[in-house]
Amino acid sequence: ARDEVPASWQLELLEADLALTAGARPSLTTEEQRRARALELLRAMEPQHDADVDVLAKLAIGYERLGASADADRVLKLIESQSKSPVVKSLMRAELAQLRQDVASARNALESGLSSAPPEAKPELALRLAQVEASAGDLKAASGTLDKYCREFPRNAALATALFELRLEDADENSEPGRDLLSLEDHLKKTYVDAATWKYYRARR
Numbered sequence: 001a002r003d004e005v006p007a008s009w010q011l012e013l014l015e016a017d018l019a020l021t022a023g024a025r026p027s028l029t030t031e032e033q034r035r036a037r038a039l040e041l042l043r044a045m046e047p048q049h050d051a052d053v054d055v056l057a058k059l060a061i062g063y064e065r066l067g068a069s070a071d072a073d074r075v076l077k078l079i080e081s082q083s084k085s086p087v088v089k090s091l092m093r094a095e096l097a098q099l100r101q102d103v104a105s106a107r108n109a110l111e112s113g114l115s116s117a118p119p120e121a122k123p124e125l126a127l128r129l130a131q132v133e134a135s136a137g138d139l140k141a142a143s144g145t146l147d148k149y150c151r152e153f154p155r156n157a158a159l160a161t162a163l164f165e166l167r168l169e170d171a172d173e174n175s176e177p178g179r180d181l182l183s184l185e186d187h188l189k190k191t192y193v194d195a196a197t198w199k200y201y202r203a204r205r
Helices: 008-020 031-049 053-065 069-082 086-099 103-116 119-135 139-152 157-168 176-191 195-204
Strands: none
Touching: 008 031, 008 053, 031 053, 031 069, 053 069, 053 086, 069 086, 086 103, 086 119, 103 119, 119 139, 119 157, 139 157
């Protein structure tokens, strides 16, 4: 039961979210007031968690969503100074860039991370890069990214599933993507030890 109790920072973030909800706080009658209160709560919790990279990441995203880019950038610098993981840094830069609708910077951050990340970290970065590319409407680039890293990490189920889902959207049996699904289906069969999961994707095709 103890594990189910939210951490203090989770409750603090929830309070900030609640401050943004119209009607949740009768004293906050305008959107500007609600935004100001949410920012006040985020800034108040920051000193208490300034050594926790995971909490700082959530704060940076919260600041950016509230339009406080200067605060988000300040917290990003804190994260970069504390985290030894190039993956964390790349993911955070990409997340903030995408929130700012700066797709080019998001892609650059992830591509840079992929060029220097250790092998075990590359699938996560590749998945995020493909998501950024797909959300920008560049499905060809997303497919290419997933295909490349599926070949590099043939046992990674998340990469295989993402590629299958992407190809499934634009395929029939006689098209090139459709024929490619047959080989992807075989790849999924080898990737998944869970036969039920593979059969699910076979049925989807």
